[in-house]
Amino acid sequence: MLGRLRGRVRGVLEAAASPLAVLPADFYTVLGLAGALAYLWAARAGYPALATLLLAASGLLDALDGAVARLRGEAGPRGAYLDSLLDRVADTVYAAGFLALGYPVWSVLAFLTGALLTSYARARFESLAGRSMEGVGLLERSDRIAAQLLVLLVHARLGIEAAARLYTVLALLAWATFAERLARGYTQLPRSRAPHA
Template identity: 35%
Template sequence: MLGRFRRLMTTVLTPVARVLLRFGVTPDAVTVAGTVVVTALALTLLPLGHLLLGGLLIGFFVLLDSLDGVLARLSGQASRWGAFLDSTLDRVSDGAVFAGITLYFVLHPDVPYATWGAAAALACLALGGIVPYVRARAEAVGATAKNGFAERPDRLAIGIGPLAFTDAGLPMVAATTALTILAVASAVTVGQRMSTVRRQLVKVPQ
């Protein structure tokens, strides 16, 4: 869904990347800085209950996620290391977001459906790491496993969007339901990818 806006974001971010290049900013620096900011926001604002502010700020920086890639292409610094760093640190910031959501429910037990929300967020945290691991491990053994539910921006939007707008009157049951759907979809994705890899590898002589 949100992945369709990548081309638009690339167009919007290109002038920003050109300015950063003039100041000697590297793609790796942008990658690291974005991860630090998102992680800090997720582990402070969300647990403290500043859901709308935290959600909007995290969403803004997620939209900027492609800035390092644009910068790398413009500067001719695109590399396998940069791709590896970006993918690895994406897992860090994603984990921080769902850890922050989990902490919110744990630290606010009087919130409706707090136990349900904590369990669903914790499931999203665990499965959010397993989904990309299955793809990476598949590639390591000569298979591909790119199928599954939603891209990273979509998962974050589903996870944090409804929760953020509970500050604006959205019922908490909508947020916990969204987290549950995301957890189930992630589990299904793991199963789909494992099945896909098995179909590919059983055809290869051992």
């Protein structure tokens, strides 16, 4: 959902990234993962408010690294590869943080597997079709980060029971997103390769 607004916020991101472009984009990609690990530490230490801030920082760095890459002329396959893989590590770290905060194991695993399968469905489709699947489904990665921030805010305000119920809804939406991408890819990809001319 938020991915559909990317064109509108791209200028804002690049303005924010401009003073950061003195360092390579990969630095911010790795720094985003460091923010995710700091979030996990805060969650394990029992500081949900601090965990919320660190998760927000990690998500912001994830959005900025691409803008820095474009400003520096570094956008390319190598950076995209690193970013994609570290995003999956960060997704797993985010899930570990929710486990540390006491969320039900089954809902955390459901959310994580839905998230990973959603990302894999896009990557596999794009490798086979040669075109993007961006914007397909309710919970793309930026949506998932924003949704997890909302859960943590509810946790801080209303307690873990209300937050855990919301997290369970997000797990269902993550799987719904994967199902939509599965159906879209299956119907759009050809059944067999075209014969060579």
